[in-house]
Amino acid sequence: MVYEEGFTRSLPRPEVAIRALDLGKAFGAHTALDGFSLDVGAGTVCGLLGPNGAGKTTAVRILTTLTRPDSGQAQVAGFDVVRDPRQVRYRIGLVGQNASLDEILSGCENLVMFGRLLRLSAAAARRRAEELLAQFDLAAAANQPVADYSGGMRRRLDLAASLILSPPVLFLDEPTTGLDPRARIDVWSSIRSLVGSGTTVLLTTQYLEEADQLCDQIAVIDAGQVVAHGTPDELKAKVGPDRVETITRKPSLDEVFLHLTGHHPSTGRAEPMTENTR
Amino acid sequence: MSTFTAPQSTTTTGWLRDAATLTARVLRHWKRRPGSLVVSLLFPVLMVLMFGYLFGGAMAVPDGGYMAFLIPGMLAMAMLFGLETMVVSVTTDTAKGVTERIRAMPVTATAVLAGRSTADLLNAIVALAVMLITGLLVGWTAHRGLGLALGAIGLLLWLRFAFTWVGIYLGLLLKTPESAVAVQILVWPVGFLSSAFVSPDTMPGWLGTIATWNPLSATATAIRDLFGNPDWNTHGWAAEHSILIALIWPAVLTAIFLPLALASYRRLDR
Ligand SMILES: Nc1ncnc2c1ncn2[C@@H]1O[C@H](COP(=O)(O)OP(=O)(O)O)[C@@H](O)[C@H]1O
Ligand SMILES: [Mg+2]
Numbered sequence: 044m045v046y047e048e049g050f051t052r053s054l055p056r057p058e059v060a061i062r063a064l065d066l067g068k069a070f071g072a073h074t075a076l077d078g079f080s081l082d083v084g085a086g087t088v089c090g091l092l093g094p095n096g097a098g099k100t101t102a103v104r105i106l107t108t109l110t111r112p113d114s115g116q117a118q119v120a121g122f123d124v125v126r127d128p129r130q131v132r133y134r135i136g137l138v139g140q141n142a143s144l145d146e147i148l149s150g151c152e153n154l155v156m157f158g159r160l161l162r163l164s165a166a167a168a169r170r171r172a173e174e175l176l177a178q179f180d181l182a183a184a185a186n187q188p189v190a191d192y193s194g195g196m197r198r199r200l201d202l203a204a205s206l207i208l209s210p211p212v213l214f215l216d217e218p219t220t221g222l223d224p225r226a227r228i229d230v231w232s233s234i235r236s237l238v239g240s241g242t243t244v245l246l247t248t249q250y251l252e253e254a255d256q257l258c259d260q261i262a263v264i265d266a267g268q269v270v271a272h273g274t275p276d277e278l279k280a281k282v283g284p285d286r287v288e289t290i291t292r293k294p295s296l297d298e299v300f301l302h303l304t305g306h307h308p309s310t311g312r313a314e315p316m317t318e319n320t321r
Numbered sequence: 322m323s324t325f326t327a328p329q330s331t332t333t334t335g336w337l338r339d340a341a342t343l344t345a346r347v348l349r350h351w352k353r354r355p356g357s358l359v360v361s362l363l364f365p366v367l368m369v370l371m372f373g374y375l376f377g378g379a380m381a382v383p384d385g386g387y388m389a390f391l392i393p394g395m396l397a398m399a400m401l402f403g404l405e406t407m408v409v410s411v412t413t414d415t416a417k418g419v420t421e422r423i424r425a426m427p428v429t430a431t432a433v434l435a436g437r438s439t440a441d442l443l444n445a446i447v448a449l450a451v452m453l454i455t456g457l458l459v460g461w462t463a464h465r466g467l468g469l470a471l472g473a474i475g476l477l478l479w480l481r482f483a484f485t486w487v488g489i490y491l492g493l494l495l496k497t498p499e500s501a502v503a504v505q506i507l508v509w510p511v512g513f514l515s516s517a518f519v520s521p522d523t524m525p526g527w528l529g530t531i532a533t534w535n536p537l538s539a540t541a542t543a544i545r546d547l548f549g550n551p552d553w554n555t556h557g558w559a560a561e562h563s564i565l566i567a568l569i570w571p572a573v574l575t576a577i578f579l580p581l582a583l584a585s586y587r588r589l590d591r
Contacts, residue, residue: 108424109421109424109589110591111590129427133427135425137422137425139418139421139422141418142417142418143417143418143419143421143422144418145419146417147349147350147353148346148349148353149353152349156342156345157422159338159339159342160343160423160426161427162427
């Protein structure tokens with residue numbers, strides 16, 4: 044919370060593409076986010092890593108204007124998500140945790156429709172749709188209804204739909220969950236090629252390997268808070284010299300998570316061993 | 322990759338385009354899945370045949386025959402059936418995440434709902450055309466000229482416009498496509514507790530009163546008048562002022578459910 048003072052007065056530094064400050068959100072008696080703060084530098088890929096129920100989706104939904112926070116502030120691409128949602132919406136792409144496509148329409152019809160809603164002309168929407176279908180290897184299925192698509196194809200179309208305007212900030216909520224290994228590799232390579240083009244990406248994942256593969260920075264989230272933040276290597280170093288010395292190989296992110304939060308990421312099971320258990 | 326530009330326009334033309342894009346989307350659904358449209362169009366036709374030919378013989382018939390009484394009632398019922406279609410459409414969009422994607426785009430709530438409403442009116446126009454042709458084929462006719470007949474169609478679409486907002490609101494409230502079954506069932510008591518099929522005079526006292534004041538009855542009675550079709554009880558305040566009531570009821574429903582639908586859509590972020 045170093046930047047709490049003067050946060051509202053000072054303009055956001057342009058190099059910060061996503062800024063969340065002390066976000067809180069409760070659903071009934073259940074607190075989903077509890078003082079969630081995060082800065083993501085422009086042009087970087089930040090991984091939000093945490094187990095099921097940690098609050099990843101809630102954070103992404105607030106940052107993409109889909110959910111209103113109970114407390115705290117957030118800015119995306121320089122605009123406040125609560126006060127200026129429309130400006131934010133022009134500048135973001137979102138791939139939600141579940142596919143969000145019109146299943147009756149074809150892949151091409153989906154992309155053209157979303158392009159039109161983003162105010163592209165009919166011709167430009169069609170051109171962009173064809174461009175994206177080719178880029179995501181969906182040209183052959185362009186005119187099939189999405190209902191006939193496989194999970195991997197839907198994910199790629201979802202990704203394509205969120206890239207119509209080449210948004211400066213992209214949110215990917217568990218983009219490879221539920222995909223088979225081959226489809227996962229495909230989505231990874233799509234994400235990597237985006238990163239080259241200067242897009243800021245916030246990616247949530249339960250897969251430590253995924254965060255390590257794709258991200259410059261990782262924020263570990265647990266019980267609605269960021270409990271650790273740094274590069275994959277910094278996080279590994281935080282585990283402490285004793286562990287690094289006793290283990291000949293580098294500690295895996297799995298072990299990092301266990302050390303920082305006291306439980307395994309995949310199960311949420313509490314482990315009695317660490318000093319950081321809350 | 323094309324470079325990013327954020328269009329800043331929040332103009333009326335932009336709003337109209339968004340609404341038109343979302344209307345066109347529903348038309349594309351019809352093209353892609355004509356089966357469900359055809360079934361929804363043929364269902365009231367089937368009901369006309371069943372009620373007209375199977376039950377019609379047993380009905381106490383006003384001058385002019387049961388079919389001439391039934392067709393206006395079924396036209397009003399066809400407007401009510403739109404409710405279920407709308408609930409299915411809204412809840413499916415929620416379930417498939419389409420609502421979410423559109424909410425994360427710079428499209429205003431009013432444009433989204435206007436698109437739905439327009440598509441539903443187009444659906445209603447097609448449904449009315451099918452029913453009117455069916456009516457003409459089974460011997461129904463309008464006796465008081467084209468002008469009043471068009472007035473009757475206007476009243477029917479005005480009723481449908483009101484039901485559209487009820488449907489959008491229920492769809493946003495119920496959330497899951499499975500719950501549309503509840504609406505499908507609830508349509509029937511509303512339909513039978515009206516003058517669509519029989520005269521409210523034949524019902525027990527208080528049920529008859531409810532049926533007389535049912536919005537569906539007001540429109541059914543009013544269009545029987547405008548088409549020059551037979552009706553039973555044309556006495557009583559409600560029957561004598563059916564056109565006025567057929568204008569007021571949809572206005573009241575719209576005044577309640579349009580703001581509710583809009584507020585529900587806007588509150589999806591809670
Ligand atoms: N709409 C909602 N209503 C009630 N509880 C919710 C809702 N959304 C999320 N939650 C709860 O908030 C917590 C965080 O959820 P979520 O953000 O989806 O976590 P994650 O994406 O990390 O799995 C979970 O315990 C979840 O059950
Ligand atoms: Mg999630």
